[in-house]
Amino acid sequence: MxxxxxxxxxxxxxxxxxxxxxxxxxxxxxxxxxxxxxxxxxxxxxxxxxxxxxxxxxxxxxxxxxxxxxxxxPMYARLVHNKDGKTFSRQPYGKPGEHxxxxxxxxxxxxxxxxxxxxxxxxxxxxxxxxxxxxxxxxxxxxxxxxxxxxxxxxxxxxxxxxxxxxxxxxxxxxxxxxxxxxxxxxxxxxxxxxxxxEYIEHGYVELNILAKNNEFAFEENVFHLWPRGHLTLIALANRDKTFTVTIFAPYAEFEKHMSNTEDVFAFFQENFPDAFELLGREHIADTFSRVKPQPxxxxxxxxxxxxxxxxxxxxxxxxxxxxxxxxxxxxxxxxxxxxxxxxxxxxxxxxxxxxxxxxxxxxxxxxxxxxxxxxEELKDLVNRNSYKLRKMFDTFMNNLLPNTWYPLYSMVTFTRIPYHEVVERRQRQDEIVSKMLKTTSTLALIGAAIGVYMQRGRIGL
Ligand SMILES: Cc1cc2nc3c(=O)[nH]c(=O)nc-3n(C[C@H](O)[C@H](O)[C@H](O)COP(=O)(O)OP(=O)(O)OC[C@H]3O[C@@H](n4cnc5c(N)ncnc54)[C@H](O)[C@@H]3O)c2cc1C
The missing domain is CATH 3.50.50.60 (FAD/NAD(P)-binding domain)
Structure with missing residues (x-):
């Protein structure tokens, strides 16, 4: 052998x-x-x-x-935590059951x-x-x-x-x-x-932990928790021992500016991730940031x-x-x-x-x-944009209509073994179709609007 x-x-x-x-x-x-x-x-x-x-x-x-x-x-969806620390939006990863x-x-x-x-x-x-x-x-x-x-x-x-x-x-x-x-x-x-x-990106990361609460998960376990805040992102994934591993991704400059002493880091977490701040606890945050340096x-x-x-x-x-x-x-x-x-x-x-x-x-x-x-780019910001949500809804609609041909990008990467280079090619074809449809729709809308104006003028002129 x-x-x-x-x-x-x-x-x-x-x-x-x-x-x-x-x-x-x-x-x-x-x-x-x-x-x-x-x-x-x-x-x-x-x-x-x-x-x-x-x-x-x-x-x-x-x-x-x-x-x-x-x-x-298992994690079935992204749970996006809003800045108020009280409201969320849920974005399923794929079809029901896909995780x-x-x-x-x-x-x-x-x-x-x-x-x-x-x-x-x-x-x-x-x-x-x-x-x-x-x-x-x-x-x-x-x-x-x-x-x-x-x-x-x-x-x-x-x-x-x-x-x-x-x-x-x-x-x-x-x-x-x-x-x-x-x-x-x-x-x-x-x-x-x-x-x-x-290439090193400008971001580094630090890992923290949320402990179990009364021997139970401190919050929902079967989702990927996400706090997108523009150039900052916090995520949390559940562990079997009922803890969560929390990771903050931020530019090195932000770590230096806002997370280099205890008071600053508390203020920073309270402002950007108030609900996570409560669950992580002051002691743990202070201890982690005094010991751990951001990883590249x-x-x-x-x-x-x-x-x-x-x-x-x-x-x-x-x-x-x-x-x-x-x-x-x-x-x-x-x-x-x-x-x-x-x-x-x-x-x-x-x-x-x-x-x-x-x-x-x-x-x-x-x-x-x-x-x-x-x-x-998507995780740190786009998930909160309406254009992103609309495209996701459109992809899901098309996937229901043409289940064997139209897969959303995330699903192709995550839930199939379609070679990655083919995933990119398929997505480019989908983008072309979407942009043609948009052009046609906007052309039709323009024509419709022009006809409307013409009719209106006609009426006014009568
Ligand atoms: C924050 C973070 C989150 C991630 N999350 C995910 C995720 O959710 N899903 C996912 O799919 N991937 C994720 N990844 C990526 C994943 O961690 C890596 O792709 C994966 O660990 C690669 O495995 P590897 O065996 O190639 O390398 P490594 O896991 O780095 O293993 C390399 C091994 O080689 C040994 N080694 C190094 N140098 C030598 C040497 N000279 N001689 C002998 N042994 C040596 C090391 O000790 C180590 O054991 C994440 C990465 C990071 C940084």
Missing amino acids: PTVVIAGAGLVGALNACFFAQKGWNVVVYEFRRDIRTMKHVQGRSINLALSNRGKAALEAVGLKEYIVQQGV IVSINRRHLNEVMITQAEKSPNVKFFFEHKVKSVDYEKKQLVVQCTSQPSRIPTFGNKASQPEEHPEIHVEADLILACDGAYSAVRRSLMTIPRFDFVQ LVSVKCSPHSFFGNLVLMGDAAHAMVPFYGQGMNCGFEDCLVLSETLEEFGDDIETAIKAYSDRRVPDAHSINDLAMYNY
Whole structure:
């Protein structure tokens, strides 16, 4: 059986390990962190994530969908909180019953590692850092980072930690799943014609928590709570333990101006998110903002995703995106599924399959990256605009009329596996139709108005 070496045991690396374990390949995973299953506190991004159809399809292929979905909290609509702190508007995500699921990141990651490890052909090496890729030899360069032994020294000098030697690892297939700041991707930078774009948006984010109230959810759990305030956005997703993870997205300048001392941050929350302020509580807000710095949000596009006939960039290593479509993990999970399907299609001819995979996946990754940027505009402001609400109503109407042809944009991304680049093409066609209809309607309205004026004049003239 061939050997696959995976860099990173995060969400995408761990799911890839499940896929290849199932295929019977020899699987070796190198993860920089300690085993998260043994850690009290795991540092990292977002506590919970929205899982949608693409992610579910990939989990289903490795037999984990049902279990994972059961562990989550379904969300059927966006609940938009108005600035008065008392009124709301509800925007269902799709047709009745269609929903996304709030999942705990750490639990999901742990379940996938444990599932992969059940196969005797899978080995995880934690506290192993992937340093680079040696592309002359098509090998991964890895170094153990655990408890360095001490080099004895003489005299009063403190002993110096000895570094573990670097090892060069060979494999039939190397999957770089080492996240947005991928060391593997970094070492590919000098490859001719490797395209790479990285962008930090002006916003950062801070996570807070709303605790359970009398052992119950403090407010409605089966919705995605949203406080859109122009350039600021607050969101809240429920957890199974009846808490909510609340995330504030704001420009770094706003964090500095309004959230750098306790009194300012209280005033800021009271003014913009009065209902959330009450539920979060002064103590928790003060404590969080005194301890935590805003985290940056980065978007990465690159092309190709495959190299040297045996290396593939996947997940955030290939396409980190801003989190406003809730698709980063879902897209990464779909990567695993598409790679598995493509290898099967090419009878495990790795070189041809990974080239085909990259050709297919690059346009999709670029498209969802752009859509995520677009949704950033939508979430922070557009959801409150009448033009947005009208378009949503129109799309729902058309979807009821032509259920197999006209899908709203959000539904195509979230509830189908239509390739992302095709989603964008379909939306552009819909936009053209809508604008033609608007032109025709306004032309007809103008003609109608002209006739009306003419008739009126005629009458006046009589
Ligand atoms: C605030 C926020 C909210 C989000 N919400 C959602 C959501 O609702 N839905 C959604 O689909 N997506 C969401 N995402 C995106 C999602 O978190 C990422 O797309 C997903 O984590 C990508 O998984 P990954 O395995 O590619 O990368 P990561 O999860 O970053 O995992 C990379 C792994 O590689 C390891 N690693 C890194 N460097 C090395 C190295 N040199 N050697 C060895 N190991 C290494 C890391 O320790 C880590 O374990 C959100 C992101 C953010 C920031």
